[in-house]
C-alpha cells in the first residue's frame with residue numbers, strides 16, 4: 230500500500246472517530262437526561278429495570294481488543310450484571326487470554342461419523358444459541374452419497390467440444406463436463422430426518438467454522454469486529470459488530486450465522502459460564518459462529534461438540550505439540566482440508582481413520 | 583454504516599426508555615418471559631445413554647457443579663442421548679495398570695480415568711460372587727469340550743448367540759471369558775483381565791486399533807485437550823458390542839432433529855430430487 234493511501238485511510242479514520250465522538254457526546258447527554266428523569270420522578274423502581282444504565286454504557290464501549298484493562302473490567306462487570314439480572318442466575322463473563330505457544334486445531338473422522346447430530350445440539354446447549362424462532366445452529370451435518378467422487382475414469386475421453394453454426398468454441402460437453410472432480414457438496418443433504426443413522430449408502434460430514442489461518446471473513450469485516458487471536462481462533466466482538474454481514478458472504482464454509490431477530494434463550498437453559506468472545510448471550514443484529522468453545526478451550530477443556538460425539542469422531546488439540554491428538558492424526562492418517570483450493574488454510578481437518 | 587446502525591439503535595433505546603417510564607412495561611415483559619419458560623420446560627430426561635443404547639448409561643444428577651448449578655449431563659429430549667457434560671469426570675475411577683510400551687505407541691495414561699463397567703453388567707451383579715454365583719464349577723460345571731461351537735446361552739444379553747460371528751466360527755465364549763474364573767476376561771496367553779479393562783483383551787488381537795486407541799486417534803476421550811491432562815477414556819465395550827460384530831461396528835441410532843428450514847421453504851425434497859441427476 231502506498232503512503233498516500235495510508236494517509237488517506239488515516240484521515241478517513243479520523244473523520245469516523247470524530248463522528249463517533251460527536252455522537253457519543255450528544256447521546257450521553259440525552260441518555261443522562263433519560264436516566265435522570267425517573268430518578269427525580271421516583272416512580273419506577275430501579276430493580277425492575279436492571280439493564281437500562283448498563284445498556285447505554287455498553288452501547289458506547291470501544292473495540293474490546295483495544296480497550297485498557299480498566300475499561301475491559303468495567304465492560305465485563307456491566308455484562309455480568311445485565312445477564313445475571315436478565316437470566317436470574319449468577320453469570321460470569323470471562324476474558325481469559327488465549328494460551329501462549331498454542332495453535333488450536335481440530336480433526337474429524339468422516340469414516341466414523343454416523344450423522345447423529347449430537348454435536349450440533351451440544352453446541353447449542355453450550356453456546357447459548359437462540360432456541361427457536363430463530364433457531365440458530367453453528368454446526369451443519371451434511372449427508373453425502375458414497376462414491377461422491379463424480380469425476381469418473383471411464384468418462385474421461387467421452388467429452389467433446391461443443392459446435393455451433395458459428396464454429397467450435399472449445400467448450401466441452403458430455404463426458405465429465407458437468408461433474409465435479411473430487412468431493413462435491415452438490416448432492417449433500419442438510420435436512421435429512423432419517424429414523425436411524427448411519428444410512429449405509431451415505432457418509433456424513435459435519436461442517437462448522439474451520440478457523441482458517443487466512444480467514445476471508447476477517448479480511449471482509451469493515452470494522453475489525455472479527456479477528457484471529459494468537460491461538461489461531463477467529464473470534465467476534467459482538468458489541469463492536471455492526472451487523473453488515475460482509476463476513477457471512479466471504480466465508481466459503483457457511484459457518485457464520487446472523488441474529489435476524491432477538492435471540493430466544495430460556496433462562497433455565499442458559500449456560501451461565503461464558504466468555505466475552507464466546508458463548509455470552511448475543512443480541513439482535515450481530516454475527517456469531519463456532520469459536521472452538523473459547524470459554525472451555527482457553528481453560529484447557531475440550532469443546533462441547535467433541536464431548537458429545539458418541540463415536541469419538543472428533544479430536545481437538547494443540548497443533549504445535551507433536552504429542553497432541555490432532556498432530557497424531559495428521560501424522561498417521563489420510564487427511565484433507567475442506568475446500569482447500571480457496572487458500573484459506575483451515576485448521577479443521579477431516580480424516581479417514 | 584457504523585454511524586447509521588448505532589443511531590438507529592439509539593433511537594430505539596430512547597423510545598424503549600420512555601415507554602418504560604410511562605407504562606413500566608418491564609413487569610409485563612418479564613411475565614411474558616416466564617410464560618415462555620414454562621411452555622419450554624418439559625420433564626428432564628434422567629436416564630441417558632452415552633454411546634450405545636443399553637451399554638453405557640448415565641443418570642442425570644442435578645447440581646453436580648455447584649458454582650453454576652450445572653447437572654453432570656444434559657440429555658436429549660428426543661433420543662435421550664447425552665448431549666452435554668457438566669462434569670466429564672463424574673463417576674469415574676482411575677484406569678490404572680496400563681502396560682508401558684516405550685515406542686511411539688505409548689499412550690498417555692497418567693491422568694486417565696474410566697467409568698467402571700462392572701456395575702452395568704447384568705449377571706455380574708446377580709450375587710455376592712458375581713458370575714461365580716452360578717459358574718462355580720458345581721451349579722454350572724466347567725465345560726470339558728473347549729472346541730469353539732455355538733451355544734444358545736444367555737440369549738437375553740447375547741441375543742444372537744446362535745449366530746455369533748466374532749472370529750467367524752474360530753472363537754466362542756471361553757476364548758474371551760475365563761472358564762476358571764468367570765468374573766474375569768482371559769486372553770489366549772491365559773492372562774486374566776477385569777471387565778473394567780476390556781481393552782487389554784481386545785487389543786491382544788486388534789492390535790492396530792489398540793495402538794490408535796492408546797495414541798488417542800481411535801475412540802472417545804473427553805476432559806482436557808492438553809497432553810498429560812486429565813481425560814476420561816471410553817473403553818472398547820462402551821461403544822462396540824463384541825457379541826454383535828456381524829451387525830455393524832456401531833449400532834444404528836436415532837439422530838437428533840434436523841435444522842430449521844429457511845423461511846418460506848416447505849420441505850427439503852429438492853435435496854433428494856437432485857440426487858443422481860446431472
Ligand code: SF4
Nearest residue numbers: 342343345346348538
Ligand atoms: S456427534 Fe459425532 S457422529 Fe454425531 S454427527 Fe457429530 S461428529 Fe458425527
